[in-house]
Amino acid sequence: xxxxxxxxxxxxxxxxxxxxxxxxxxxxxxxxxxxxxxxxxxxxxxxxxxxxxxxxxxxxxxxxxxxxxxxxxxxxxxxxxxxxxxxxxxxxxxxxxxxxxxxxxxxxxxxxxxxxxxxxxxxxxxxxxxxxxxxxxxxxxxxxxxxxxxxxxxxxxxxxxxxxxxxxxxxxxxxxx
Numbered sequence: 001x002x003x004x005x006x007x008x009x010x011x012x013x014x015x016x017x018x019x020x021x022x023x024x025x026x027x028x029x030x031x032x033x034x035x036x037x038x039x040x041x042x043x044x045x046x047x048x049x050x051x052x053x054x055x056x057x058x059x060x061x062x063x064x065x066x067x068x069x070x071x072x073x074x075x076x077x078x079x080x081x082x083x084x085x086x087x088x089x090x091x092x093x094x095x096x097x098x099x100x101x102x103x104x105x106x107x108x109x110x111x112x113x114x115x116x117x118x119x120x121x122x123x124x125x126x127x128x129x130x131x132x133x134x135x136x137x138x139x140x141x142x143x144x145x146x147x148x149x150x151x152x153x154x155x156x157x158x159x160x161x162x163x164x165x166x167x168x169x170x171x172x173x174x175x176x177x
Contacts (some may be wrong), residue, residue, distance in 0.1 A: 003028065005053040014062045020071035021062030021088070024078055025103065026052040031074055035107045045109045045135075051076045063087045067096045069118070073103030075111065082115040089122030097122030110135045117141075 001007055002025050014021030031050035037043035051074045058081040062069030069085025072078050080100055089097015099118030102108050114137070 001052075001055065002026065003052065004055060007055045009055075009057040009060060011059045012057075012061075014060065014069070015064045017065040017067075019066060020068040021065040021085075022057050022060060022070045023073070024052055024055045024057070024075055025071075025073035025106075026050065026075065027073075035074070035105075038107050045107070048076055048107070048109060050074075051107070051109075053077055055079075056081065058082055060084075061086075066090065066093060068098035068101050069121075070100045071098070071103055072101075072108060072111065073106040074108065075102075075106075076109045078108070078111050080111070080113045080116060084117045084119070085121070086117075086119035087121070091122055093122075111137070113138045113141065115139070115141075 001009070001023065004024070004026075007024075009022055012022065028050055034043060034048055034050050038045055038048070053075075054077040055075060056079040057070055058079070060070070060083045062083065062085045065088045067089065069088045070080055070083060072080075083100070085099035088099060099121050100113055100116060102111070118141075
């Protein structure tokens, strides 16, 4: 879904996509200007107006997609709840294979990733890659069998991250209170 607000994707199976099984994105000239202003410190993330707002993906099964199960870009208040993302990416396509991630060079605010399960992804699974993200919460995440589980922060505005009750292959993943 592109340039959308207040949408719900519920109980969908998404497989075989060239990029992501489920994608919430936003692009426009105004958005590009907002992102630049946020990154150079002249605009607060609380003043963003051109991003996708309050979108939700829940109870979905995203598998066997080339890049990611669930991908978000330039979102505010997006919720990713109780999904299963597995077998995303391909060993021959280096750098792909995310369970849940945020698009490179996007600005995302107030994202909640709760109760999701990832399995057998080829890049990063349990913890979404975050690019220029603030107020991001990941709770009750479960991961088994992926090649890497890591927290990948990139960009100039990565702050206020909460990790809570995350488990990797039966072992507790380090969290912060």
